[in-house]
């Protein structure tokens with residue numbers, strides 16, 4: 244998904260504004276720490292310690308539909324093992 248990646252990089256300067264609105268899908272805390280690398284970014288909640296994909300927080304409206312990074316990895320692993 245090269246196009247999507249470029250789009251994210253272009254938005255870099257505006258990210259802080261968007262994050263001000265984000266809160267943890269699990270405990271509703273707004274104390275989220277952002278970890279970013281080339282392929283994307285994750286936000287870690289300082290209250291409950293869960294990590295979420297930035298993309299999920301920005302695109303999924305219903306917090307109950309957002310999986311933690313751990314949950315997503317577990318899901319992918321299950322998928323691979325059954326392959």
Ligand SMILES: [Zn+2]
Pocket residue numbers: 267268269270271272288289290291292293
């Ligand atoms: Zn939390």
